[in-house]
Amino acid sequence: MKNLSLLVLNGPNLNMLGSREPGVYGRMTLSDIEKAVRHKALKLGVKVEFFQTNHEGELVERVQKTRGRKQVIILNAGAYTHTSIAIRDAIAAAETPTIEVHLSNVHAREPFRRHSMIADVCAGQITGFGADSYLLAMEAAIRLADR
Amino acid sequence: MKNLSLLVLNGPNLNMLGSREPGVYGRMTLSDIEKAVRHKALKLGVKVEFFQTNHEGELVERVQKTRGRKQVIILNAGAYTHTSIAIRDAIAAAETPTIEVHLSNVHAREPFRRHSMIADVCAGQITGFGADSYLLAMEAAIRLADR
Amino acid sequence: MKNLSLLVLNGPNLNMLGSREPGVYGRMTLSDIEKAVRHKALKLGVKVEFFQTNHEGELVERVQKTRGRKQVIILNAGAYTHTSIAIRDAIAAAETPTIEVHLSNVHAREPFRRHSMIADVCAGQITGFGADSYLLAMEAAIRLADR
Amino acid sequence: MKNLSLLVLNGPNLNMLGSREPGVYGRMTLSDIEKAVRHKALKLGVKVEFFQTNHEGELVERVQKTRGRKQVIILNAGAYTHTSIAIRDAIAAAETPTIEVHLSNVHAREPFRRHSMIADVCAGQITGFGADSYLLAMEAAIRLADR
Amino acid sequence: MKNLSLLVLNGPNLNMLGSREPGVYGRMTLSDIEKAVRHKALKLGVKVEFFQTNHEGELVERVQKTRGRKQVIILNAGAYTHTSIAIRDAIAAAETPTIEVHLSNVHAREPFRRHSMIADVCAGQITGFGADSYLLAMEAAIRLADR
Amino acid sequence: MKNLSLLVLNGPNLNMLGSREPGVYGRMTLSDIEKAVRHKALKLGVKVEFFQTNHEGELVERVQKTRGRKQVIILNAGAYTHTSIAIRDAIAAAETPTIEVHLSNVHAREPFRRHSMIADVCAGQITGFGADSYLLAMEAAIRLADR
Amino acid sequence: MKNLSLLVLNGPNLNMLGSREPGVYGRMTLSDIEKAVRHKALKLGVKVEFFQTNHEGELVERVQKTRGRKQVIILNAGAYTHTSIAIRDAIAAAETPTIEVHLSNVHAREPFRRHSMIADVCAGQITGFGADSYLLAMEAAIRLADR
Amino acid sequence: MKNLSLLVLNGPNLNMLGSREPGVYGRMTLSDIEKAVRHKALKLGVKVEFFQTNHEGELVERVQKTRGRKQVIILNAGAYTHTSIAIRDAIAAAETPTIEVHLSNVHAREPFRRHSMIADVCAGQITGFGADSYLLAMEAAIRLADR
Amino acid sequence: MKNLSLLVLNGPNLNMLGSREPGVYGRMTLSDIEKAVRHKALKLGVKVEFFQTNHEGELVERVQKTRGRKQVIILNAGAYTHTSIAIRDAIAAAETPTIEVHLSNVHAREPFRRHSMIADVCAGQITGFGADSYLLAMEAAIRLADR
Amino acid sequence: MKNLSLLVLNGPNLNMLGSREPGVYGRMTLSDIEKAVRHKALKLGVKVEFFQTNHEGELVERVQKTRGRKQVIILNAGAYTHTSIAIRDAIAAAETPTIEVHLSNVHAREPFRRHSMIADVCAGQITGFGADSYLLAMEAAIRLADR
Amino acid sequence: MKNLSLLVLNGPNLNMLGSREPGVYGRMTLSDIEKAVRHKALKLGVKVEFFQTNHEGELVERVQKTRGRKQVIILNAGAYTHTSIAIRDAIAAAETPTIEVHLSNVHAREPFRRHSMIADVCAGQITGFGADSYLLAMEAAIRLADR
């Protein structure tokens, strides 16, 4: 799809990657992931925005702004995945195809991480592959946009 | 009641009205609602503040500031209705009469929208009448202030 | 809307208003409410029927009879709100727009009063404003009929 | 079985058939069903009573009166199916074989329609075949009486 | 207490006593119980009304009418014990001391009979002693009235 | 309906009928039921296949093969009724009208037998009439096919 | 019944009556209750043992010792009512008719007091009449022994 | 990783793809997916086995056989995803890295499809991208094997 | 008991013992267990069949075939223990005394392993002793047969 | 294992065996079981202590005292099995291998007997074999001590 | 506060400290804690009683005896924290200010340790600081007594 741009949105505590519980999240920093994402975007010929925030309201607003644009959102909402109806509503309001990603296998952790408030308004989920979850989502995003 | 002012508070994604899921929320924008509210306030002879934010913390603070003032809050907390103990605590702390409103009939949607964390610290609820929910709440607010 | 008539239906124990738990329901009798309703109906130019019964089956039948008429039902089903699938089915069968009202804030009382069996087949709810709940519902009814 | 008579009992809102949610319940009226039932009764050589009421207490009493008679009850308790312990107790008290019928497939609708308070004191259930549910129940009733 | 009168209220299916599930309810008819109750009333020097109905609404109304009278209600609400918020509300509205009785030990039967919707607005419960439950309640009623 | 054929599918342990818990399932063997079914099919002028298996996967495949044929399935899935999403999906995939039958009244037994995983993708259920459940289902099947 | 003796068993914290939460339990001490019980026993012509302990194990053993004797137990197990399977098993093992009593209306207090672990192995319950609960139970005990 | 082979396992009803609920699963047949998988395998230079079965036991055994081999499993367990502890145990026993895939967004369907019995013993999940779920999983598999 | 034969049935993944999660299941293979079982059978003078399958349907059928024989089943149903109503029904249908065994202490693992669908139709359970669970069950089986 | 001694601990109401619900627990007294246990201990060459108490605290203390000794506990905690965290903690504190035994099949009785608070800190369970449960546990204990 | 005395109550298994699960509870013995408590009491100028028991009934009685004295209770009820309504009732009956303490962080352990039956009748809780929990509670007790 021409002129597709990807918005890679990262929620709370993802700015702590690299040092944060490396047994769960690995040693790559968010900056490392951003580099890999930008590198792949170049190869795929798509534009990419990369954004992190610890504020639920900012995630809501970033999602809202995609409305009516040729975008796909790749969203790692972090802890807000499990609690935020506001982000869920933003995705539904924006009508932008959204892919939910997680670094860790959320199903192999605490029970409260097994439920996603946003999963049923997303197009799909990619979970458990570390930084690769983002890169796979980029490929999925392009195919999604092509449909 | 003399000098009564109304604070109409709008939570997350209400800035998306008009385009957001029109089958559920209708075609009026938040700006259209604001106009109708201001128009009715003129007729009723009350002051009105109209505010929207996507941030839970800002809703908390707006509610807090009403403490000790001659105000009634008309609150459409959007998605935070169902999850925010912080807004609930702010209403209890402010001791300002508050009316919960919703555009859509929240009881006819997903199960998680049936429960309100704030309903039992509000004076009452008006739900399901679209923009009219706000206008009815304005009348209710004046009667409430008169008691 | 021309020739609109309102049916104000009251369920069990609402005939006890005035003496019944005045801390919860106030000091107005049902007859006081009826007067206020009739007075407002005159001003609004609509016909009004006002009816109370303690029998679930009679509520069912009163709702049924509205089918195909230019009516809006204002329904305070009292205790049956929380248990009656029969009344719910009657509303769906009649296809008459119905507004659920409550005098008290049902959300600030026992947990079993938080769930309404009829809410999702009603157009909207107005709860917690005492007798004003009925008067607000009358205004809502007219706007509903105008749509 | 000689002298068998069938009591076909219909609960709340079944008097609305034909116009009531035809997508769910079809276009036949209760009177159409009664005709079909009476026609089949003639062919089967059994007497039949056909009764509808919107009142739980009347269903209770109709069931009670079958005690000690050569009857089988065909019971479509409508909404009371899911809430009435009183009807359940009446069936147990009457000791009359009872067949639970439903026009629609109650399992494919709202979750609260999946549970029947009376099923375990009935002999069997026939559900989902529209008016044919009654006719099949008539055949089942005869075989039941023959045992 | 002078001029005390007792209202003995019996709910659905209690008119079937004697033949109804005698293993659970014994062989006494409701008429036998009434006689025993009237006999004891004579000895105790209290007036007594004895009433049975299968209709929830009638129980509601009988309870309502005691308001402001020197009465104690002895209430065997039968199946409605477990489902009726309307009867519960009537007791609270009437502000008449009420004693809940049951013939059988409701705790040793189906799980749905373990919960009483009316117990917490009654003064006390007497359960499991067959017809003696009524007679014990009469003594309890007199002591209650004497307080 | 011309050329209709019925597929009577029996799940696990139905090959044990006759000796298996006769108090629950009666003394007829599956072979006795097959005979009665074939006899009735002759009278009704429909073809019939009769099949039993203890393997979930085989039930899935038998259901699948009906796709696109003029068939109605009469399905007693036995224990798989309560646990098999695979059979449920097969019915939905085949788009063949299916009637769920049970010999015993599943609602009067252990709680885990009250829930059917397949009921809401079936056309209807006939439960509790012993072998007659199958014969009634055959009549229902023909009327279903005629619609 | 000749030679009947009553065992009045009191569980934890009943030795604190009089001072303990008088709003809930009244001002009578356990010793006052014992006197009333012994006085009534004289009138009724039955022997009575009266015992209090704060130890679950002692309640178990007192119950056990009644096995094979002409006794009826009047048991106020206090807090152990809601948690003790051991006392329940002791009652079943002793096969001694047991009447559960409570001073307060346990249904009008915290939710965890609504469930009794022992109710279904008792003959009946008398709840909410203060010290009268014991005296009523004594009468019930005699009638129970006479059956 | 050298000599890596992929085992693509498909569970019940996936042989029905193409005709099965195309609104949910799309129009591609399983054979179309197999072709796409084989084509991509060629490009990636990995071997691939492709297998479908409707039998839980066969899925268990196919998983078991991978133990000790250089394989990654791509597993669409279909309906067994939600119910099979046996397949889960097989994955844990085989110690073969496994990627869970689904064609549809299981989170946007019936509630019972939201829980996966196998997710926490898999390396990751890819859900909701139709046939692309498989192709993305192939890339993920290679990266997984390279770690 | 003369001519007693034991049927030792093993469910899914037990063929993986030795290599499968040795921390949980130990290092013995199923073949090692079979040898120990056969050796003990010789000493005890009983015949023994030893069988493993990963298919629920085959377990069902093996259980069925014991009907009417002098057998005791020693059943390690593996993962099907927690999900299979079909195996449960087979045990009830066969009326063969059955002993449930587990190698590991299922109560010290995931919550879903704490519930057994078959326990209440078995004579008893032996859990947590590794291969010794089987050998203890053999002794239990003989005593069971002697009763 | 040399010098092994077994501590056989019996909880509440086990002193009532023989007369207590013989349909559930059989006709053997606890003294009969003790004899059988001592007889088998002689044959096995192990010392044995045999103890019964109705007091939770004493069970706790008996378990505590085994710490650091060459003992295995065979524990029938009776009713405390289902409620006692204190006994559970004692087992964990003592670090003495413990085998949970029950005379009856606890899974075939009331639902509250299906859950054991101590099972996951025990080595294993033997349930349902009457007095044989103890004797089998003795053999298991020796093998456990040998590991 | 003058003449304040502290009662430090320790429940089941706290006599095992030092050796009991040191990873959870540390290496200090209860005697070490007693010394630290007595040392701090000297410095604070308060009397102190220090008591441990494994018996619920003794904890109940120790709490009861504080009624009407100038005492504050520091209570580590151990396992009874989570199950004992009797201790809860004793605290309410005694009306003595009580501070709940725990050595370990009960919220980071098994789910059943997250709920305290006594917390809402205590003044406050101090949890997770090992022996320091007691010493901090002593300071809190003094401030509490000063209010």
Place this chain on the structure above:
Amino acid sequence: MKNLSLLVLNGPNLNMLGSREPGVYGRMTLSDIEKAVRHKALKLGVKVEFFQTNHEGELVERVQKTRGRKQVIILNAGAYTHTSIAIRDAIAAAETPTIEVHLSNVHAREPFRRHSMIADVCAGQITGFGADSYLLAMEAAIRLADR
């Protein structure tokens, strides 16, 4: 511990202290608490930061910044205690010892305040002592830092 600094973090609505529900929270303002905290810090020789915010995201970020510093966090997360996984994750990511404090006894209030999302990643909790909860936590913090 040298150079220790304490970060005292206060969540939503704590800026309202003094006027906010004084029956629950007392009459001290947050500024009063800050003074008491700073005064005690001087005495203890530790640095202290004191911060309040109504924004979840700011709490997250303040917690994050402590990573790698010699700090202990004293955290009163207010309403976010019960809902915020984001703050929980921040504590785990920062690896800074954290003490959860509350002014009121959260266990004696609404049920939703009994559960803390952050308790199990904190070192300990101090609850219910008003402003003293902070001062006790400061002492606990120093001891924690000394370990």
